[in-house]
Amino acid sequence: MTESTHSLSAPAPRTPAGGAGLAALLTAPDRALIALDYDGTLSPIVARPSDAVPAPGALEALRGLSRRVGTLAIITGRPVDALLELTGAEKLPDLGELIILGQYGLQRWDSRSREITSPDPLPGVAAVRAALPDLLRDAPPGTVVEDKHQALVVHVRRAADPDAALGALAPALTTLAEEHGLEAAPGKKVLELRPPGHDKGGALRELVAARGARSVLVAGDDYGDLPAFTAVDELRAAGIPGITVCSDSPEVPDVLREAADLVVPGPTGMVTLLEVLLDRLGG
């Protein structure tokens, strides 16, 4: 009997630059960096942040890639401890090297040291935390605050009209954040009140430099991922090929979808892409 082998077909980026980035990753995976967003990319968007578990197959794909690419990272707005709890990454058997950059690069964890590094929160966070109950007293039912220690997130997904709720709350929240040295950053049915000067672009650039990466793949689904997409453009200009991937859904901002070299159908499509990469890398 002859043994049959097959390889999953490679994705087709819609831009030449994205094609070059993907080719570089597949040609020299040991020098490649894959940086993935969590919510909306590895995990479907759900009503409660604490319910956001990885999409089926995501952890298996991550485990495989962690052993086959030079650097595998999750760059997320989540705190590292929340992400570890949601994914169980610490307990994954046979995990290679995985780096998690939490809170837009403020926090770091890696599977070798298993230690979280995290700066003290800015003093403004405590002031905003203290002021929020009063400011949100008349907010629409379903408005909730996620306290990330370094930042506070006002969620309106469970309000009857989330967009109207956000529109009504955003001006006062923005003023409050700025009064206390924070910035108000938009996300999917949320406004994040967080330290300025940290974004996924800076986190990605530092990681590429620290790891000596020679190609990058970045995937995301929200405004917070745009700086990382911009960083990929800058890296390309500096001679490091890269590909940007949008995990699509009706909530994805047009500007992110349009900027992407490859658009996949949400976390399910993202897992398929990771499986294809793994297959192509001999996983």
Ligand SMILES: O=P(O)(O)OC[C@H]1O[C@H](O[C@H]2O[C@H](CO)[C@@H](O)[C@H](O)[C@H]2O)[C@H](O)[C@@H](O)[C@@H]1O
């Ligand atoms: O950078 P990410 O990993 O995408 O994290 C960004 C924010 O995601 C979370 O909120 C989003 O996902 C929730 C769960 O699916 C959803 O309920 C919410 O509407 C989304 O905006 C998270 O709660 C935030 O802390 C992250 O900063």
